[in-house]
Amino acid sequence: MVLILYIDMDSFFASCEIARHPELKGKPLIVGSNPPETKERGVVQACNYEARKYGIHSAMPTTMAYRLCKDAAYIEADNSYYERVSSEIEALLKGYGLRMEMDSIDEAAIEVESKGKDSALEIAKGIKNSIKNKFGLPCTVGIAKGKIIAKMACDSAKPDGLIAIDDADVNNFLQGLSVGKIPGVGKKTEEKLASLGIKTVKELAKTEPTVLVGALGSFGKELFLIANGNDMSRVVDESPAISVGREKTLEKNANSVEEMSGMISELAHSVIGEVKKKSVAFKSIGVKARYSDFTDRIKSRSLNNYSDSEEILISTAKMLFSELVGKKPIRKIGVRVSSLSQRKGQKSL
Ligand SMILES: [Mg+2]
Known part of the structure; x- marks a missing residue:
């Protein structure tokens, strides 16, 4: 499982x-x-x-x-100190060799094949101990079948906690919570649900899905499934084998593409170096902006043909970044290529 x-x-x-x-x-x-x-x-x-x-x-x-x-x-x-610690923690977690995803600077999700919650709890204890021994930092781990309920379990066990919710406990666990505890449910959604008389996850679970979809669109359907313990969210693995990316903190926060232009070229140059070394070509380009409040946004675009061109990478990345600038100052940027193919036999543009 x-x-x-x-x-x-x-x-x-x-x-x-x-x-x-x-x-x-x-x-x-x-x-x-x-x-x-x-x-x-x-x-x-x-x-x-x-x-x-x-x-x-x-x-x-x-x-x-x-x-x-x-x-x-x-x-x-x-x-920059917190980011350094974060990437060291990421490296430690990657060392477990499991499918994993960093969700933010201080949150990660890891997928394990496990015979049951006891063996997952053992792995989690090991992770908690190694993070504490190596960095002197406490963390909380929540375990469940889907990423969203695992996060909710984690929130419920803070600080320095460890909890596993399996099929037998999931309904019990969810029923006691208010709707605001579901990730993605902010003040606005809470108000909409309250106007339908729904304040708890228990009430949400018993509401007709069509009513929820009417009020909240497809998010209403997702909430209904979560409230009933059907959490399909999985870990998205960004393993280096399927993409090549580089990211770096800017020397000064930026509000325009021009201000980031030098760094975009530098990252693109480094990505292309790696692409050539691996003898691959890419068909998809993505960029990431981390804003001054540490939220991230990602934009990506598919090319019509495979490419290994630095020029195409830079111009596409700049176009994608132009959709991300201006809202809040950007402190860190990333450039990534994916949908890789071996270059042999491919027409290089
Ligand atoms: Mg935290």
């Missing part, structure tokens, strides 16, 4: 700071874009569980956090 381990680092940025400042352990800690003494506007990007006891949470203005707890430690976010 296939089970999915959803791994989420506990208050990741704050835990990273505590790992290198052990004297802060046990004290409220706030990581923000501007510490209060700078008197500039800033928000809490992360805080540990000790700070949460004071009612502090992420996205709250730092000045408000300061009013709630003056004695907390305030540290300015060091994003």
